[in-house]
Amino acid sequence: MSARTEPPFRADHVGSFLRPPYLLEARERKARGELSAAQLREVEDRAITEVVQFQRDAGLQAITDGEFRRTYFHIDFLEQLAGVKTDVPVTVKKADGSEELAPPVIRVIDKVRHAVDIQRADFEYLRAQVERHAPGCTPKVTIPSPTMLHFRGGRAGISREAYPELEPDFYDDVARAYAEELRALHAAGCRYVQMDDTNLAYLCDEKMRAAARQRGDDPDELPHRYARFINKVVALKPAGMTLAMHLCRGNFKSTYAAQGNYEPVAEALLREMDLDAYFMEYDDDRSGDFRPLRFLPRGKIVVLGLVTTKFGQLEKKDELRRRIDEAARHAPLEQLCLSPQCGFSSTVHGNNIAIEDQRRKLELVVEVAREVWR
Secondary structure (H helix, E strand, O other): OOOOOOOOOEOOOOOOOOOHHHHHHHOOOHHOOOOOOOHHHHHOOOOOOHHHHHHHHHHEEEOOOOOOOOOEOOOHHOOOEEEEEEEOOOOEEEEOOOEEEEEEOOOEEEEEEEEOEEEHHHHHHHHHHHHHOOOOOOEEEEEEOHHHHHHOOOOHHHHHOOOOOOOOOHHOOOOOOHHHHHHHHOOOOOOOOEEEEEEHOOOOOOEEEEHHHHOOOOOOHHHHHHHHHHHHHHHOOOOEEEEEEOOOOOOOOOHHHHHHHOOHHHHHHHHHHOOEEEEEEEEOHHHHOHHHHHOOOOOOOOEEEEEEEOOOOOOOHHHHHHHHHOOOOOOOOOHEEEEEEOOOOOOOOOOOOHHHHHHHHHHHHHHHHHHHHH
């Protein structure tokens, strides 16, 4: 079986990487007023050039900027949409002593619209570095899923003055705003975009489902509503652009927020959404079995997130190959790929893993993918 020449690739990744210490220091200096925004961007440029080379050396074909210009994977993007207000999340201590990121408050306070090109300048720099340092590779952009503007607050988080009814105006406005961003990226040469979505994965967790009921939503209906919502974006995306979704159960300092089998959302996710690919977390038992993959139609790809980014211990090749074989009992092998389960640093804080372990895990993904899909 041959390697894929278009995204997603047999060995792929979710996008974020551990920030180098000098970048973290520069961000702190910027916060203290010791560096200007332009000076910080110069430091970010240096770090991005290095992480492009890092990904190339690991053997990856999809190349991101590591999300090095962001503090949080979602807030930095969403707060640039007109009509959206976000509050900075806070870190809380759990009973077991571990830390958890309390979800930020995301509110829609006015009509949602695309006011500025959010990622275009960042992509243009990334593309230039890929062309220079990783020719033949594909630059990839990651953005938060539009569902985050609904799920976190539900109806209560969306202005009734701006949107007396959610259907169809709210969903249409958000879809148009996302489509304008995708068109701006496409005009700059971007052909591979991944939307990061925690909400569908959260709807696999009974505690999260109960919380949805408490705010007036039906957790059985929401996945189908979100499928229609995502399809509004897909219908407006530029031709020739691969649009993927990453399903995340939380990834803050090596912790997670939700667990549960994909079964409650699988049909809406895989069969009803008109996406090209799905990055699905499968690094441990909290994700359940592979049976939900039976809903995968022909023509779509699932990237199996079998290698954890939360801990440094390296997975065994034989075990990864066994799990790929197991997944292939429910979806054709040619429609599967391999990746880490999430990014290594969904927030600026990073997971509790060493940079060297990050490299070893990526190389393992590449090596196993070459052996399985050669």
